[in-house]
Amino acid sequence: EAQVTQNPRYLITVTGKKLTVTCSQNMNHEYMSWYRQDPGLGLRQIYYSMNVEVTDKGDVPEGYKVSRKEKRNFPLILESPSPNQTSLYFCASSSSGGRNTEAFFGQGTRLTVV
Amino acid sequence: GNSVTQMEGPVTLSEEAFLTINCTYTATGYPSLFWYVQYPGEGLQLLLKATKADDKGSNKGFEATYRKETTSFHLEKGSVQVSDSAVYFCALPGGSGGSNYKLTFGKGTLLTVNP
Numbered sequence: 001e002a003q004v005t006q007n008p009r010y011l012i013t014v015t016g017k018k019l020t021v022t023c024s025q026n027m028n029h030e031y032m033s034w035y036r037q038d039p040g041l042g043l044r045q046i047y048y049s050m051n052v053e054v055t056d057k058g059d060v061p062e063g064y065k066v067s068r069k070e071k072r073n074f075p076l077i078l079e080s081p082s083p084n085q086t087s088l089y090f091c092a093s094s095s096s097g098g099r100n101t102e103a104f105f106g107q108g109t110r111l112t113v114v
Numbered sequence: 115g116n117s118v119t120q121m122e123g124p125v126t127l128s129e130e131a132f133l134t135i136n137c138t139y140t141a142t143g144y145p146s147l148f149w150y151v152q153y154p155g156e157g158l159q160l161l162l163k164a165t166k167a168d169d170k171g172s173n174k175g176f177e178a179t180y181r182k183e184t185t186s187f188h189l190e191k192g193s194v195q196v197s198d199s200a201v202y203f204c205a206l207p208g209g210s211g212g213s214n215y216k217l218t219f220g221k222g223t224l225l226t227v228n229p
Contacts (some may be wrong), residue, residue, distance in 0.1 A: 004157070031215050042203065042221040043158075050215060058216065090157055094215075102148075103217055105157035 002027045006091050006106035013081055013113055021076045021109050023091030031094045032074040033058070033103075034066065036087040043090065049074055081113040116141040116208045120220025127194055127227050135189040135223045137178075137204035145206045147171075147180055147187040148217070152201040161189075161202070194227045201225070 004025045013019055025032065033048040035058075045058030049068040063085055065077040074093075078085060091106040121136040139147065146165045150158040162171035167182035176191045187204060201222045208218035 033215065033217075040221060043217075043219040045208075045216050048215050092158075092217075102160045102163070103158075105150075105159065107155075107157045 002104065004091055004093055004104050004106040006089075006109050009107065009109060011109060011111050013111070015082055015113055016080050018077070018079050019081060019111075020078075021089060021091075021111070023074045023076065023106060024072050025074075025091075025093040025104070026072065027093060027095070027104065028071065029093035029095050029104075030071070031096065031101075032068070033092045034064070034074070034076045035090045035092065036060065037090060037108075038087050046076070046089075078111075081111075083113045085111065086113050087111060116145065116206055116218045118204050118206060118218055118220040120204045121223055122221055124224040124226060127225070129196055129227055129229055130193045131227075133189070133191040133194045133198075133225065135202055135204075135225070137187045137189065137220060139185050139187065139204070139206055141185075141206055144182065147178070148205040149176070149178055149187070149189050150203045150205055150219075152203065152222070154200070158203065194225070196227045196229055199225055199227045 007022045034046040035043040037043045044060045047066040049055045089109045092103045094101045094103045117140045119138050148163045149161040151161045152158045162173040164171040164180035170179045178189045201224050203222050204220040205217045208216040
């Protein structure tokens with residue numbers, strides 16, 4: 001089954017404790033992205049990757065890092081989480097940058113930073 | 115850059131009622147337009163899309179028509195069901211040249227359908 005898998009689904013952590021949210025897709029997609037979803041703000045892109053070792057900032061990259069060492073994986077790293085990073089995070093992938101291409105989303109990771 | 119303005123809701127309807135969720139956009143050129151749906155506890159999934167002016171996307175009884183003149187892509191369904199309760203997002207590609215490595219989303223509309 002074609003899918004994007006994120007882990008964990010839920011995470012509560014303390015300020016300053018480094019964490020990683022994993023994302024893996026089994027569709028051999030080139031493009032992957034991270035979004036955060038906040039009430040009243042919709043979804044905003046954090047980082048994206050167009051291929052292995054190619055990443056770039058989205059609209060709200062501050063406080064986040066990513067890496068793309070393998071095509072299927074695109075982890076999101078919070079080196080020193082802060083309470084304003086409490087949010088619902090989604091990983092997405094698509095086969096290309098074409099204008100008609102559907103994006104596939106993971107089930108989300110609800111992060112709480114206390 | 116590209117942007118989307120979407121009716122925010124929440125919207126509460128009775129089963130079998132008619133649904134309209136308004137979406138207008140600002141974009142360079144003529145991008146593809148999408149509606150995504152997020153069911154409770156799940157990620158977003160594509161509901162329908164339209165790739166050029168006057169195209170009608172449809173799926174699961176939902177429809178939306180790409181209106182270039184009014185820069186709109188309103189979502190409609192003639193008879194909603196309880197199972198349609200979800201958050202609906204209008205979206206368009208936000209990258210340069212209309213590429214899809216970024217999607218720009220509306221803020222989402224929460225739909226609740228009561229039996």
